[in-house]
Amino acid sequence: GAVVSQHPSRVICKSGTSVKIECRSLDFQATTMFWYRQFPKQSLMLMATSNEGSKATYEQGVEKDKFLINHASLTLSTLTVTSAHPEDSSFYICSARGGGGREDAYEQYFGPGTRLTVT
Amino acid sequence: AQSVTQLDSQVPVFEEAPVELRCNYSSSVSVYLFWYVQYPNQGLQLLLKYLSGSTLVESINGFEAEFNKSQTSFHLRKPSVHISDTAEYFCAVSRKAAGNKLTFGGGTRVLVKP
Numbered sequence A: 001g002a003v004v005s006q007h008p009s010r011v012i013c014k015s016g017t018s019v020k021i022e023c024r025s026l027d028f029q030a031t032t033m034f035w036y037r038q039f040p041k042q043s044l045m046l047m048a049t050s051n052e053g054s055k056a057t058y059e060q061g062v063e064k065d066k067f068l069i070n071h072a073s074l075t076l077s078t079l080t081v082t083s084a085h086p087e088d089s090s091f092y093i094c095s096a097r098g099g100g101g102r103e104d105a106y107e108q109y110f111g112p113g114t115r116l117t118v119t
Numbered sequence B: 001a002q003s004v005t006q007l008d009s010q011v012p013v014f015e016e017a018p019v020e021l022r023c024n025y026s027s028s029v030s031v032y033l034f035w036y037v038q039y040p041n042q043g044l045q046l047l048l049k050y051l052s053g054s055t056l057v058e059s060i061n062g063f064e065a066e067f068n069k070s071q072t073s074f075h076l077r078k079p080s081v082h083i084s085d086t087a088e089y090f091c092a093v094s095r096k097a098a099g100n101k102l103t104f105g106g107g108t109r110v111l112v113k114p
Helices: none
Strands: A004-007 A010-013 A019-025 A032-038 A044-051 A067-073 A078-081 A090-097 A114-118 B003-005 B010-014 B019-021 B024-026 B032-037 B044-050 B056-058 B064-068 B073-078 B087-095 B108-113
Touching: A004 A090, A010 A019, A019 A032, A019 A090, A019 A114, A032 A067, A032 A078, A044 A067, A044 B003, A078 A090, B003 B087, B010 B019, B019 B108, B024 B073, B032 B064, B032 B073, B044 B056, B044 B073, B073 B087
Parallel strands: A010 A114, B010 B108
Antiparallel strands: A004 A019, A019 A078, A032 A044, A032 A090, A067 A078, A090 A114, B003 B024, B019 B073, B032 B044, B032 B087, B056 B064, B064 B073, B087 B108
């Protein structure tokens, strides 16, 4: 159980275009989803936290108008990179967390990641 | 705010030898602790976690970690590594509170040599 998928796994786009990445929780309802980016040989940096039905909370330094996050249902969150530039090339990883008060509910389940290359 | 320090960025180790990956954290409140493993071009997989109870936690593939509150550490160990353990390992903490965000360490790359 607790499987999270991402689509696409790899995408190449031209500079100036927008690209959407989907994150789905396949077998549980995710009240909260997180979006991270990871540069080569570096750790994960949290970009934003999204709760179903409400606006995402962005980390300091992350442009909310550039990285649009939508969490329209309990199983789907999307990240749209608008007007992408080569410096946006990175590995984007989502994670999902269920609700409830049990300690296990605080565990995050990670998707397999999406590698974005902007040419 | 909390922070996580993984003291070793790379650990080369021979197959069947033991390995220890060090993780220290700082936080003003109680935390949950996690170790994740990442294989090349993949997402993160949970290796083990400490939420409460016994301070020694084990994974199904031979890894173990011990929570040491006085030293604010959560070191990861395996007594005998395999080639397949070659990967990046991340230590992470989150506050014991709603909206828990994970804070990751910088990662330790383990390279198992034959």
